[in-house]
Amino acid sequence: MIDELDKQVIEMLWRLNQQTLHRMQEPFQVATKTNYNDLVTSVDKQNEREIDGYLRQIDPGCQILSEEGFGSQGITDPAGHLWIVDPIDGTLNFVKQRDHFGIMLALYVDGQPTLGYIMDCMNKRLYHGGPGRGVFVNDQRLSAPADLSLREGLVSISSPLILGNVNQLPTVAKAASGLRMYGSAAMEMIGMLTGELVGYVSHLHPWDLAAGRVMAEELGLVVKSIDGTTPDVLSSNLVLIATKQVSREIAELTD
């Protein structure tokens, strides 16, 4: 059952990516949500509608938690099949850069991470995997990132956390070899999966975290709330994804 769903979702994501790149070249509508740089486009909405319809077709009776649609308010219990969907992650990059955005999708079964997908749309690379399945970029299996320290690697910490001096995170940035900001959880998660980053800290909604978490955990990376607890699948969390060493270092620096 899960294997069949996996196969169907991978096929759907390749079709959707082609459509997304096509829609990006056509005129599309942009609207603001909570403020002037919290954007949603007609492409986000079209993608969401299509993913939603497809999932209900291949997995009848599932629950779907999706960025632009239902929000988490409708779902209070992650029992059964829960799909978590970000139809365009990095919408600001999508609009302003036409690059550096992704599509993210995850399946949690009874609250447990089961399948994760991140499509790097412009580079046509699909990261996918799950517990016991390994993590792949397209057909190539990724090896577990080396357990490096802050000083040995690059970190990404989202700009509000740095500019707002939240939880001593600027100190974490200074202790690292360098600080990077890509502006899309999909892009930063890919950096973690490939070992290009050794740590990523951001305030993440369920749809920003769900897919990356499945794959990061399978690769032996630590995924936790900054207070040390396991992130709740249905809530927003200030989250850390990191190598084991960096996770320990950040816990000390942010105490």
Added chain:
Amino acid sequence: MIDELDKQVIEMLWRLNQQTLHRMQEPFQVATKTNYNDLVTSVDKQNEREIDGYLRQIDPGCQILSEEGFGSQGITDPAGHLWIVDPIDGTLNFVKQRDHFGIMLALYVDGQPTLGYIMDCMNKRLYHGGPGRGVFVNDQRLSAPADLSLREGLVSISSPLILGNVNQLPTVAKAASGLRMYGSAAMEMIGMLTGELVGYVSHLHPWDLAAGRVMAEELGLVVKSIDGTTPDVLSSNLVLIATKQVSREIAELTD
């Protein structure tokens, strides 16, 4: 003469990029320079030697200012043909990410910007151009980026300037639609040329700035020191590359 040099340098850069990608797959040496995250590799040095040898062959009598070799101490007068070379820009990304680095090269004639080249190595895209020549990515001409405001666009400000709260630059970041950090002047300059960024502020050495400056000015972008003066070709400068609107806004915010 300039047209012929242009043609020869473009051919050389494509050959060099192929070699660079090949050398990245082989074991290479990494050494530190001023501190643990100021790196130089054997690939930087090989590239520099080859660029140097080639330029002296096609442009006898030229001066060459190059990151890993001579430094600026040897050259005090930009008279005649001055080539400014960064054999690998973003060496930390090259080492830690195997991505997000570039090769940069520029020709200044009697101190005047004349030809500029940035090779985005992993994406195999060569940005090149000069005054009156237009700016191209491979064979495709770039149009001038729209004159957007801070609020309408994304900026890149290097992490030491943000973490050190230099010149109220965190305030500039907060006024923008978003903050990005790619960790390579080559990558950020490409962001400016393509309009993916509306402003970039960083402390830049001559080899970090020279190529991008030639092309940014040709596209109508402002390139200046943060104090408003024209950057000196032979010195390091705290430099701003921006749309006209963003340049005015930053001048007000950092007064």
